[in-house]
Amino acid sequence: MLKLFRKNLETGNPRQERDPGVNPNPPAAEDRESEKGARRRRREIIIICMLLPVVVFLVLFQSHIATWKVEAPFPSNLLVISLIILNILLLLLLFLLIVRNVVKLVFERKKKVLGAKLKTKLVVAFITLSLVPTILLFLTATFFITSSIENWFNVQVEGSLQESLIVAQVYYQDQANSALHYARQISQTIGQLRLLEKGNQGALSDLLKAKRAEYNLGAVELILPHKTGSLLIRGANLEAVNFPALESKVLQEAFRGKEMTKIQSVGQGDLVRGVVPIFSPQNPREVVGALAAIFFVPQSLVSRVSEISRAFEDYKQLRMVKHPIRSLYLATLFLVTLVIIFVASWFGVFLAKGITGPVQKLVEGTQKIVKGNLDFAIPKTSGDEIGTLVDSFNQMTRDLKSSKAQVEKAHAELSKSNLELDQRRRYMEVVLRDVGTGVISLDATGRLRTLNRSAEEILGIDASQVLGKPYTEVLQGESLHLAHELARGVNRAENHSLTRQVKIQVRGNLLTLLVKMAILRDEEGRYLGMVVVLDDLTQLQKAQRAEAWREVARRIAHEIKNPLTPIQLSAQRLRKRYLGQFGQDGAIFDECTKTIITQVEELKNLVNEFSSFARMPAANPTPCRLNEIIREAMVLYEAGHRQIRFEFKPDERIPVFNLDREQIKRVIGNLLDNAVAAVDAVAEKEGEGHIVVESQLDPLMNLARIEVADNGCGVAPEDKSLLFEPYFSTKPSGTGLGLAIVNSIVSDHHGYIRVKDNPPRGTRFIIELPLKQ
Structure with missing residues (x-):
């Protein structure tokens, strides 16, 4: 390298600045000098092209070394020290090349070589332009790297990792304590009810199933000392899980009256068992069995605990190479700084050589064209x-x-193309505006460019306020997290498209949406953005669930109704025949038979509700006056609830139209019944209850609207989307069928029902019925 450096200094162009018209060198000599210069430039370019990938690879390699997982500190330290030595060698090489270029410029200026001044100016300009930001970048990066490495290895990070491990350990301990607690509860209940005695096997199984569901346990296991095997009651979601038998040591300790906890790993996760003894009701010290309450920890949580442990071990190993890594990063930054300075100086020299001669001729030609x-x-x-x-x-x-004619022709063709594009754009806007599916498009930067009317209605946003904004500013909370997840999914998809059904909260309502996403690219494969298509499946799924619940109600009503009458008659006959024959136990007999008769009656009412929901009669619409139906329904409630103020605001413009009188009356009655219950829940604390029923005519939409508003306890936002689902009720004694029947009747009339808050307190139900069906 030194020999090449010396040769380049001695073989500069020896020509002095002379009169432009005099050329002392023959053409052959100029050709030879030109050929030598060309070979030298090619050689320099080849060397730079070979060294540049090496430097780039080294920088990338060193920038990722801190993220590697090493098994022992010694190989990592050796690797870092080797890289530092390699960086120092490259630094010396680059420094030598920079000095070479500077010294060569100084010699050329002293010899007054043609173009030396321009070359010097270009080199100084390039170095100056690159040196200031490079130094600033170097100092800033040095500060950030130093502070970042200090932050990587600070006490808070290590403490957070340790606390994460402690949290995982506490979670398992809490599960074990809860299992022991619930096992004690179940064991005491079994002993008190004497369920281990002969003939109580069915009641014992029922109790274990009920307690498993009540305590949200994964499974409950009963082991008797003189029987092989055990009675295992597991949840439906754990049917595929293999439950290993308890170790004999644990069972022996339990049969000795001791409580034990055991964590067992299975293929799908971990089982946390709490094992307690079951004592005999006759002899509290005699152990007659053992009971295990089992919690199931899924594999996903087990994997996360393992990942936390591995992360903590990786952090401790990485901390051992903290100082070598910082030195390596600083050396890499300095190497990049010198590369920038060298490239700037070399590029200035290279550019000056090719510009000096032809530029003068271009200047002359430009003046003549002017x-x-x-x-x-x-x-x-x-x-x-x-x-x-x-x-x-x-x-x-x-x-x-010939440019003027071509420009005019191109202008005409461009105007025609713009007109066609504008027509296509307007046509697409009309189609997107009126289509029932929501359509959203985003550009390459994630900004919203298209948002049709259906998308506005589904997402509850105004296009005029969000177009042009990044989607990260428009969406918030769970919606933004869901958008990020879908974007990652469509990027990972092989065909760059994604179809997924999601649930999202919009203005207090839980919507089920079918989301279709696709990446947009041009003919050359460049990324242009994304298009998102939204289909609202909420009402469709509600209808499907309602139909399924009707079938369930029909079967339940059929199976339960038949044995109820014989049970009730048998209880009445027992009461009539034996009530006076029990002496002192007559009161107990009387209370038991009354309970049987009362509960059978309650079951009959429940079965009747099932039958009503399962066999809803078809609507029989006849011409009716809506206001009269509402008044008839309100009369009974006004008379029966004097403590509540009822108010009816009829719209006399509503014409006569086809309705099923009895079904609509049932709808109004059900809503009034719910309103009365909501008002009674808060009337004593909040003053007088008030229920308002209002009818309205909407001539623009050609429909009649009914609103039932109260100032009761209201409905929680998370329950609004579930109110019209079968068997969902906010009342402790409700069957959950009332509003489902209301929704079914309104749907049979081709109408729509929804629920809203009634500020400052209460609920407002809104029914919309079309005047022409």
Whole structure:
């Protein structure tokens, strides 16, 4: 390298600045000098092209070394020290090359080589332009790297990792304590009810199933000391899980009266068992069995606990190479700084060599073209980019003569194309505006560019306020998290498209949406953005669930109704025949038979509700006056609830239209019944209850609207989307069928029902019925 450096200093162009018209060197000598210069430039370019990938690879390699997982500190330290030595060698090489360029410029200026001043100016300019930001970047990066590495290895990070491990351990301990607690509760209940005695096997199984569901246990296991096997009651979601038998040591301790906890790993997760003894009701010290309450920890949680442990171990290993890594990063930054300075100086020299000669001729030609001489041409002297520039200059002068006509023709064609594009754009806007599916498009930066009317209605946003904004500013909370997850999914998909059904909260309502996403690319494969299509499946799924619940109600009513009457008659006959024959136990007999008769009656009412929901009669619409139906329904409630103020605001413009009188009356009665219950829940604390029923005519939509508003306890936001689902009720004694029947009747009339808050307190139900069905 030193020999090449010395040779380049001695073989500079020896020509002095002379009169431009005098050329002391023969053409052959100029050709030889030109050929030598070309070979030298090619050699320098080859060297730079070979070294540049090495430097880039080294920088990338070193920037990721801190993220590697190493098994022992010694190989990592050796690797870091080797890289530091390699960086130092590269630094020395780059420093030598920079000094070479500077010294060569100084020699050329002293010899007054043609173009030396321009070369110096370009080199100084490039170095100056690159040096200031490079130094600032170096200092800033040094500060950030130092502070970042200190932050990586601070006490808070290590403490957070340790606390994470403690949290995982506490979670398992809490599960074990809860299992022991619930096992004690179940064990005491079994002993008190004497369920281990003969003939109580069915009641014992029922109790274990009920307690498993009540305590939300994964499974409950009963082991008797003189029987092989055990009675295992597991949840439906754990049918595929293999429950291993308890170790004999644990069972022996339990049969000795001791409580034990055991954590067992199975293929799908961990089982946390709490094992307690079951004592005999006759002899509290005698153990008659053992009971295990089992919690199931899924594999996903087990994996996360393992990941936390591995992360803590990786952190401790990485902390051992903290100082070598910081030195490595600083050396890499300094290496990049010198690379930038070297490239700037070399590029200035290279650029000056190719510009000096042809630029003068281009200046002369430009002056002649300015004067109007379009026939002027510059002779081509080289085949590089400057030669291409000369050809382009000559071509430019030839094209200027015919450019006006071509520009006018191009302008006309462009105007025609713009008109066609504008027509297509308007047509697409009309289609997107009126289609029932929500359509959203985003550009390459994630900004909303298209949002049709259906998308506005589904998402509850105004297009005029969000178009042009990034989607990260429009969406918030769970919606933004869901959008990020869908974007990652469509990027990972093989065909760059994704279809997924999601649930999202919009203005207090839980919507079920079918989301279809696709990535947009042009003919060259460049990323243009995304298009999102939204289909609202909420009402469809509600209808499907309602139909399924009707079938369930029909079967339940059929199976339960038949044995109820014989049970009730048998209880009445027992009461009639034996009530006076029990003496002191007569009161107990009387209470038991009364309980049986009362509960059977309650079951009959429940079965009747099932039958009503399962066999809803078809609507029989006849011409009716809506206001009369509402008044008839309100009369009974006004008379029966004097403590509540009822108010009816009829709209007399509502015409006579087809309705099923009895079904609509049932709808109004059910809503009034719910309103009365909601008002009674808070009337004593909040003052007088008030229920308002209002009818309205909407001539624009050609429908009649009914609103039932109260100032009761209201409905929680998370319950609004479930109110009209079968068997969902906010009342402790409700069957959950009332509003489901209301929704079914309104749907049979081709109407729609929804629920809203009634500020400052209460609920407002809104029914919309079309005047023409």
